[in-house]
Amino acid sequence: MRTDEGGRPGGGPRGRAPVPGGRVAVRDAGAAADARLRMTFEAFCRTHERAWLGLADVRLGNRADAELVVAAVEQELQATFGYVLEQAVPAAHAWRLLNHHVADWADGHELRVEARTFAAVLTAFEELTGVTPREEADGAALYRAIMELSDRQRDVVILRHVLALDDAAIAACLDRSEGAVRSILRHARERLTRRLGTEGAPGRGGER
Secondary structure, three states: OOEOOOOOEOOOHHHOOOOOOHHHHHHHHHHHHHHHHHHHHHHHHHHHHHHHHHHHHHHHOOHHHHHHHHHHHHHHHHHOHHHHHHOOOHHHHHHHHHHHHHHHHHHHOOOOOOHHHHHHHHHHHHHHHOOOOOOHHHHHHHHHHHHOOOHHHHHHHHHHHHOOOOHHHHHHHHOOOHHHHHHHHHHHHHHHHHHHOOOOOOOOOOOO
């Protein structure tokens, strides 16, 4: 009979016999963990994709470019999703990543604004300030003015007035309190009215 170094019978260290199927069990556990992570990632994207597409659509001016950018964002998120989940607010991390991708795309491509996107932004301005553009040139100036807001102000305007998200949903995207969201929206309206000379305009729909 073969013995181990301590004189005990057995075929492995300390006399323990190999566990049948041990490696298979480890592989199965790893596959199950990967499947759970993939399902979590897919649910995460379903929850936030509408907001991602909305922001990219407005900032880039058209749906086709927006879809390409969001696809690139999702690919990067999937490759690093374990790290993403370790962040204090994964949704806010994803939002920052989206803005980086959008900015990179905008730097390398000509802005092509579809009529649908243009109309949505003008509607957002009307809701924010109560002012209706009188001419097409006015509308173009308003579009530029909204795009030139600070990142936080522009994002809040898009999320509220283009995508119709409430304070809680916007706060979750941006890792801000609901009070901060309302404050950012108020400052965005004030900045736009000052820039466009509409200080006397009513603030219809500005804060809800």
